[in-house]
Amino acid sequence: MPDPIERRRGRRRRNRREYGVFALLILPNIAMVLTFEYWPVLYNAYLSMTRWNMISGSPVWVGLKNYINLFTSSQFHQVLLNTLVFGGFVVIGSVLIGLALAVLINQKLHLRGIVRTAAFAPYVISGAAVATLWLFIFDPNYGLSRVVFSWFGASSPHWTTDSAWAMPALIIAYLWKGTGFVAIVYLAGLQGLPEEYDEAARIDGAGRWTIFRRITLPLLSPVTFFVMVITMIGTFQAYDLIAVMTNGGPGIATTTLSWFVYERAFKASDAGGGAAAAVVLFFILLALTALQNAYSQRKVHYQ
Incomplete structure (x- = not known):
């Protein structure tokens, strides 16, 4: 019979080999995660406290000066407001329209496979192509919007060159591109719901709206949480549609934080200011995600 001490030694050797x-x-x-995930974040935080034009010399330490310049700038306050307006409308609109579209294409309709493909197609089209399409639609002289407004005896607004209309134009284009993805995710959630609850509710005399509000929506809460987080992160990092459609203008009417970071860092050659704005964007996303996670602990039902 093996000695107990030898057995323990053998077990430790096996454990060391496994470790x-x-x-x-x-x-x-x-190593990959540290190199490509955490190191860029830490280096960006360092750059946010320096002054550097990315062309000559080395970064010069300035402490919190870049942050002070940002938060004392009325322009940056407008950028923050633009970001929240753009993100709020796109996230809420994507959830509402995507859910409605998912409920529609979940019905037993003819050619529903084609409808599902058509709903998802804009999501896989490049942002530049989507922006070009909507630039043509919004053209006040030749676009489709001119025709629609003419039906009501009105002239089409100058969507992308009027500060009052540029943000709505951007929101419409972004909703058209991203809503299909939300609809397909909701559709997968709807098709995975157990039918027993609906059947029991119908037997008790509940109507369609009551079933949807009292049963379907609570059961879809994990899906709603997922699409809200994903859509919020994508929206706050929007770049391609802004670059092609409005270039952040007119003025700063459609300049969001992501576009502000690009302009600061690469157009104004201010790496420190751009990095500071990126840090602000990071903490805004972190705070919003934490709030959504805290809300999900009370409202999201995983069973």
């Missing part, structure tokens, strides 16, 4: 194999397997992944 060694585990370390060999996981170290490349840890």
Whole structure:
């Protein structure tokens, strides 16, 4: 019979071998994550406290000066407001329209496969192509919007060159591009719901709206949480449609934080100011995600 001490030694040797194999397997992944995920974040935080034009010399430490300049600038206050308006309308609109579209295409309709494909298609089209399409639609002289407004005896507004209409134009284009993805996610959620609850509610005399509000929506809460987080992150990082449609204008009417970071860092050659704005964007997304997560703890039902 093996000695108990020898058994313990053998067990420790096996454990060391297993830990060694585990370390060999996981170290490349840890190195990749640290190199491409955490190091850029830390270096950006460092740059946000420096002055550097990215062309000559080395970054010069200025402490919190970049942040002070940002938060004392009325222009940056307008950029923050633009970001919140743009993000709020796109996130809420995507959820509402996507859910309605998912309920519609979940019905047993003819050619519903084609309808689903058509609903999802804008999401896979490049942002530049979508922006070009909507620039043509919004053209006040030749676009489709001119025809629609003419039916009501009105002239089409100058969507992308009028500060009052540029943000609505951007929101409409972004909703058209992203709503199909939300609809397909909601559709998958609807098709995965158990039918027993609906059947029991119908037997009790509940109507369609009551079933949808009292049963379907609560059961879809994990899907809603997912699409809200994903859509919010994508919206706050929007770049391509803004670049093609409005270039952040007119003035700063459609300048969001993501576009402000690009302008600051690469157009104005102010790496420190751009990095500081990126840090602000990071903490806004972190705070909003934390709020959504806290809300989900009370309202999201996973069973």
